[in-house]
Amino acid sequence: MALQDKTLVCRDCGEEFVFTAGEQGFYLEKGLLNDPQRCPACRASRRRERADSQRQMTTVVCAACGAQTSVPFVPRLDRPVYCNACFEKVRSGAAEDQGIVEDQGTAEDQGIVEDQGTAEDQGTVE
Numbered sequence: 001m002a003l004q005d006k007t008l009v010c011r012d013c014g015e016e017f018v019f020t021a022g023e024q025g026f027y028l029e030k031g032l033l034n035d036p037q038r039c040p041a042c043r044a045s046r047r048r049e050r051a052d053s054q055r056q057m058t059t060v061v062c063a064a065c066g067a068q069t070s071v072p073f074v075p076r077l078d079r080p081v082y083c084n085a086c087f088e089k090v091r092s093g094a095a096e097d098q099g100i101v102e103d104q105g106t107a108e109d110q111g112i113v114e115d116q117g118t119a120e121d122q123g124t125v126e
């Protein structure tokens with residue numbers, strides 16, 4: 001039985017979107033029997049909202065100015081964390097070669113948040 005692209009209507013925005021044969025195959029593989037209810041854009045934004053609501057903020061002290069700030073990940077002890085203002089400065093300047101910038105910048109994306117949770121493994125969480 002060959003799968004064919006299907007056109008579905010998103011229940012959130014009402015736009016038509018294509019449920020491709022490839023995606024259908026993926027759904028079958030995963031044992032998902034229902035067609036997706038939302039277009040990829042709405043699915044992505046719902047995922048983001050969920051991730052945001054699950055995101056645990058950690059209160060830290062800025063390594064540069066000493067102000068309290070919160071970051072959406074558990075910082076590692078071997079790595080400085082900055083408040084937003086200082087982070088902006090750091091990003092535009094000197095700290096680039098220390099590899100700090102990439103890490104903190106991409107923590108905004110969901111992927112890294114898990115990675116940064118390793119403080120638990122290190123026994124630094126009470």
Ligand SMILES: [Zn+2]
Binds near residue numbers: 013015039
């Ligand atoms: Zn939509």
Ligand SMILES: [Zn+2]
Binds near residue numbers: 066083084085086
């Ligand atoms: Zn600061």
